[in-house]
Amino acid sequence: MSGHFSVIKKDLSTSARLGRLMTAHGIVETPCFMPVGTQGTVKALLPRDLKELGCQILLANTYHLYLRPGHELIRQLGGLHRFMGWDGPILTDSGGYQVFSLGAMRKITEDGAHFQSHLDGSSHLLTPENAVEIQEALGSDVAMILDECIPHDATRDYVEKSTARTIRWAQRCASARGKADQMMFGIIQGGRFENLRRACVDEMARLPFEGFAVGGLAVGESEEELNAIGSFTAQLLPQDKPRYLMGVGRPQDIINGVRAGFDMFDCVIPTRNGRNGTLFTWEGKLNIKRAEFAGDRRPVDESCGCYCCRNFSRAYLRHLYMAGEILSSQLNTLHNLYFYHRLMDKCREAIRVGANAGWPNEFAAEAVS
Amino acid sequence: MSGHFSVIKKDLSTSARLGRLMTAHGIVETPCFMPVGTQGTVKALLPRDLKELGCQILLANTYHLYLRPGHELIRQLGGLHRFMGWDGPILTDSGGYQVFSLGAMRKITEDGAHFQSHLDGSSHLLTPENAVEIQEALGSDVAMILDECIPHDATRDYVEKSTARTIRWAQRCASARGKADQMMFGIIQGGRFENLRRACVDEMARLPFEGFAVGGLAVGESEEELNAIGSFTAQLLPQDKPRYLMGVGRPQDIINGVRAGFDMFDCVIPTRNGRNGTLFTWEGKLNIKRAEFAGDRRPVDESCGCYCCRNFSRAYLRHLYMAGEILSSQLNTLHNLYFYHRLMDKCREAIRVGANAGWPNEFAAEAVS
Numbered sequence: 215m216s217g218h219f220s221v222i223k224k225d226l227s228t229s230a231r232l233g234r235l236m237t238a239h240g241i242v243e244t245p246c247f248m249p250v251g252t253q254g255t256v257k258a259l260l261p262r263d264l265k266e267l268g269c270q271i272l273l274a275n276t277y278h279l280y281l282r283p284g285h286e287l288i289r290q291l292g293g294l295h296r297f298m299g300w301d302g303p304i305l306t307d308s309g310g311y312q313v314f315s316l317g318a319m320r321k322i323t324e325d326g327a328h329f330q331s332h333l334d335g336s337s338h339l340l341t342p343e344n345a346v347e348i349q350e351a352l353g354s355d356v357a358m359i360l361d362e363c364i365p366h367d368a369t370r371d372y373v374e375k376s377t378a379r380t381i382r383w384a385q386r387c388a389s390a391r392g393k394a395d396q397m398m399f400g401i402i403q404g405g406r407f408e409n410l411r412r413a414c415v416d417e418m419a420r421l422p423f424e425g426f427a428v429g430g431l432a433v434g435e436s437e438e439e440l441n442a443i444g445s446f447t448a449q450l451l452p453q454d455k456p457r458y459l460m461g462v463g464r465p466q467d468i469i470n471g472v473r474a475g476f477d478m479f480d481c482v483i484p485t486r487n488g489r490n491g492t493l494f495t496w497e498g499k500l501n502i503k504r505a506e507f508a509g510d511r512r513p514v515d516e517s518c519g520c521y522c523c524r525n526f527s528r529a530y531l532r533h534l535y536m537a538g539e540i541l542s543s544q545l546n547t548l549h550n551l552y553f554y555h556r557l558m559d560k561c562r563e564a565i566r567v568g569a570n571a572g573w574p575n576e577f578a579a580e581a582v583s
Numbered sequence: 584m585s586g587h588f589s590v591i592k593k594d595l596s597t598s599a600r601l602g603r604l605m606t607a608h609g610i611v612e613t614p615c616f617m618p619v620g621t622q623g624t625v626k627a628l629l630p631r632d633l634k635e636l637g638c639q640i641l642l643a644n645t646y647h648l649y650l651r652p653g654h655e656l657i658r659q660l661g662g663l664h665r666f667m668g669w670d671g672p673i674l675t676d677s678g679g680y681q682v683f684s685l686g687a688m689r690k691i692t693e694d695g696a697h698f699q700s701h702l703d704g705s706s707h708l709l710t711p712e713n714a715v716e717i718q719e720a721l722g723s724d725v726a727m728i729l730d731e732c733i734p735h736d737a738t739r740d741y742v743e744k745s746t747a748r749t750i751r752w753a754q755r756c757a758s759a760r761g762k763a764d765q766m767m768f769g770i771i772q773g774g775r776f777e778n779l780r781r782a783c784v785d786e787m788a789r790l791p792f793e794g795f796a797v798g799g800l801a802v803g804e805s806e807e808e809l810n811a812i813g814s815f816t817a818q819l820l821p822q823d824k825p826r827y828l829m830g831v832g833r834p835q836d837i838i839n840g841v842r843a844g845f846d847m848f849d850c851v852i853p854t855r856n857g858r859n860g861t862l863f864t865w866e867g868k869l870n871i872k873r874a875e876f877a878g879d880r881r882p883v884d885e886s887c888g889c890y891c892c893r894n895f896s897r898a899y900l901r902h903l904y905m906a907g908e909i910l911s912s913q914l915n916t917l918h919n920l921y922f923y924h925r926l927m928d929k930c931r932e933a934i935r936v937g938a939n940a941g942w943p944n945e946f947a948a949e950a951v952s
Contacts, residue, residue: 254902258909262890283877283902291880291898299894508652511660521631525668529660533623533652540627540912 218397218424219456219477225565229448229475232565235425235456237271237303237355238395239295244456244477245565247468247558248273248305249551250485253282254298257485258543259551261300267520267548268555271303271355273480276348277312277340281331285351293353305480306354308345308387311429311461314363322362324379342386350393358427359387361401366435373405381417388421397424399458405430406439408446415450425456425478432461432481440467445474465494465557472561484554488546491535494553500528502546507532520552521545587766587793588825588846594934598817598844601934604794604825606640606672606724607764608664613825613846614934616837616927617642617674618920619854622651623667626854627912628920630669636889636917637924640672640724642849645717646681650700650707654720662722674849675723677714677756680798680830683732691731693748711755719762727796728756730770735804742774750786757790766793768827771816774799775808784819794825794847801830801850809836814843834863834926841930853923857915860904863922869897871915876901889921890914 223232233244249256249264252275256264264272274294279285288297295301313320313327320329326341342360349357361380364373380403391398400423404411418426428447431440444459448471451457458478459471468479484494491502495515500507502514513523514531522531522545534542592601602613618625618633621644625633633641643663648654657666664670682689682696689698695710711729718726730749733742749772760767769792773780787795797816800809813828817840820826827847828840837848853863860871864884869876871883882892883900891900891914903911 253906253908254899255908255910258913260890260910260913261894278906282906283898287878287898290878291896297896297899297902299899509656509659521629525630527660527666529652529656530623530666530668533666537622537647537651539622539624540909541624541629543909544627544629544913 219454221454223565225473226568228473229445230472230561230565231475231477232562233456233477235303235477237397239301239303239355240270242270242303243562245468245472245558245561246270246478247554248478248480249554250275250480250482251298251300252482253278254288254294256547256551257489258540258547261298263521263548264300264551265302267552268559269302269551271305272300273305273307274298274352274354275309275312276306276345276352277309279306279352280309280348281333281338285348289351289353293351295353303355304352305356305478306349306352306358307460308358308360309340309348310345310358310360311363313340322379324382326360326383327362342383343390346387346390346392346398350391350396353393354396356397356399356425358399359384359401359423361403361429363433364403364405364430366406366430366433366439368405370405370407370410373403373407373410377403377405377410377414381414384418384421384423388423399423399425399427399456401427401429401460402447402451403430404447406435406443408443411443411447412450415447419452423455425458426451427458427460427478428476429460431459432463432467437467441470441474444471444476448475451475465554468557469561472565484550485547488548488550489543491542491546493531493546494550502528502531502535504532514549515553518549518552518556520549522549522552588823590823592934594842595937597842598814599841599930599934600844600846601931602825602846604640604672604846606766608670608672608724609639611639611672612931614837614841614927614930615639615847616923617847617849618923619644619849619851620667620669620673621851622647623657623663625916625920626858627909627916630667632890632917633669633920634671636921637928638671638920640674641669642674642676643667643721643723644678644681645675645714645721646678646709648675648721649678649717650702654717658720658722662720664722672724673721674725674847675718675721675727676829677727677729678709678717679714679727679729680732682709691748693751695729695752696731711752712759715756715759715761715767719760719765722762723765725766725768725794727768728753728770728792730772730798732802733772733774733799735775735799735802735808737774739774739776739779742772742776742779746772746774746779746783750783753787753790753792757792768792768794768796768825770796770798770829771820772799773816775804775812777812777815780812780816781819784816788821792824794827795820796827796829796847797845798829800828801832801836806836810839810843813840813845817844820844834923837926838930841934853919854916857917857919858912860911860915862900862915863919871897871900871904873901883918884922887918887921887925889918891918891921
């Protein structure tokens with residue numbers, strides 16, 4: 215597989231680039247943000263509402279769909295796109311991240327990750343081979359290799375051994391592939407150690423992947439470390455393939471990632487924070503629970519064109535939140551994802567125009583905290 | 584106020600009629616169904632989705648909005664329509680039904696109903712006068728008088744005294760009115776006693792109301808009693824004013840109500856049952872939780888044109904329900920309200936065409952259980 219990604223323009227003063235990812239379900243303009251649809255739904259949003267707000271590509275979680283309703287069932291029903299009523303591109307993770315989050319309920323061997331289901335305690339083994347098989351059954355446009363997401367405080371010795379195993383797993387994933395219209399991305403680990411990150415890139419970039427992700431970030435390290443490791447690693451990756459900064463993040467982290475040369479991002483922040491009543495605006499975040507909004511007739515953000523801001527006041531949104539209404543999650547999620555997609559629009563526009571004419575840093579990285 | 588309602592056509596073989604209710608926020612074709620938006624939102628649906636499925640008029644609950652966020656706040660924010668982003672007609676109940684549901688937490692005197700808030704235990708007094716004032720603050724298109732919703736097993740003595748008080752309260756409501764563009768409906772009580780229902784109609788119909796509702800039904804009595812009392816009372820009501828059968832009901836109850844001459848209906852069944860996984864189809868109800876649907880690629884109802892049925896399988900809807908996803912409530916509610924609105928379309932069409940050519944009884948009253 216080749217020719218899936220093209221860089222349209224490179225920014226002169228940063229490492230940012232404008233690109234285009236060609237998938238079996240359409241083209242994705244990059245840099246892009248992928249809303250998280252953990253269990254085959256972006257929580258509280260109809261697919262048509264996602265389309266309307268400009269969503270180009272979704273992320274779905276292999277771990278969750280494997281356990282419930284099961285990848286074989288989804289295959290029989292025509293694949294994940296048809297199952298969830300989304301005809302645009304989908305990227306699936308490998309399941310590794312969730313498995314490693316299980317803590318005491320999992321054990322790693324050379325074979326793969328042995329774990330117990332969080333649903334019923336049943337025992338499972340996730341290997342590189344079945345991570346590929348599951349993602350092929352789901353039929354995503356982009357599959358991820360199985361990797362170990364290393365805790366940010368791991369010792370150098372652990373990180374070195376784990377990263378070497380992730381590389382062996384990547385080779386096994388590459389060998390196991392069988393679906394011509396599904397891309398696969400390698401994942402760079404190596405923790406906070408530049409040498410290990412570099413060594414991982416050297417090995418991973420030799421494998422026949424259509425793109426590369428940087429993993430093991432946004433797992434509790436400092437903002438400085440996230441930026442430093444992210445930026446360092448991005449520069450080592452092939453120029454002609456998409457670069458995905460996994461699990462990142464806040465608006466300012468995404469802008470930093472774009473400037474560092476990343477093309478793809480995903481994070482639960484806009485959706486999860488929305489359900490918890492935290493709303494993004496171009497003036498900063500707003501906690502809709504606060505009493506000061508009880509009589510506030512303004513929309514969340516007067517400059518925002520989303521359905522929520524065009525029709526509802528902060529007072530109404532606060533009421534819905536306080537009353538525990540489902541509509542609270544619906545409207546807050548819709549607004550936050552609209553914000554994130556406009557953020558990406560602005561990033562792409564900044565690269566298109568040239569960084570001097572309004573790089574996103576000026577309108578969000580500092581304002582949004 | 585007059586001229587708010589016109590009967591377009593009367594059915595020859597039943598008491599059904601086709602009508603048109605003119606409100607300050609538009610015309611409602613009757614017979615109509617009003618989805619329940621208890622706390623200023625029809626749970627799990629955006630107002631634009633309600634519009635799309637053909638909703639003409641909503642019901643909102645005075646009791647809930649009075650306690651939270653408060654009617655004065657809603658008045659300051661421009662009224663309930665603007666608050667909830669719904670520019671179509673709204674009917675508000677008087678709050679009486681919820682108050683009487685509080686059981687031990689309320690006490691009735693000639694003044695009104697003394698009750699404690701289910702939210703914080705605070706003490707309140709709901710009088711006929713402030714029931715009117717609250718509904719005027721909300722700015723609904725149709726307000727209801729304060730009445731006592733009598734338990735279906737009350738003694739004749741209790742029903743007689745309570746109904747007499749409801750009539751006195753109705754007079755006080757009529758005197759308290761001050762909003763020219765808001766209709767007010769009287770409510771007929773009288774329990775299961777035909778003489779008391781008749782006496783109540785005699786008194787109530789003398790008062791200057793724009794419509795009349797029949798209350799105290801759908802509170803646990805038998806289907807036979809519901810039909811008998813409903814039908815008996817409908818025939819006593821003025822021909823030229825809208826008739827509203829409160830809190831009814833199941834599809835077959837609504838069809839029976841239409842045949843008895845009622846014009847308006849409301850019920851939580853389509854929304855609440857939707858959230859609980861019960862879906863209406865023209866072949867009968869379907870419990871989406873059932874294992875038999877796990878791999879079922881058919882839509883809920885192959886004859887249904889709603890967004891849910893056009894895009895999603897029973898298998899997906901079951902998955903969403905089992906996984907506890909918010910989208911489950913959204914899609915199920917959307918489908919059920921679509922069904923109810925098509926039921927009303929078919930009722931109106933049956934009257935328009937004439938009962939011999941496809942009265943709803945044939946397609947739903949028996950099939951849907």
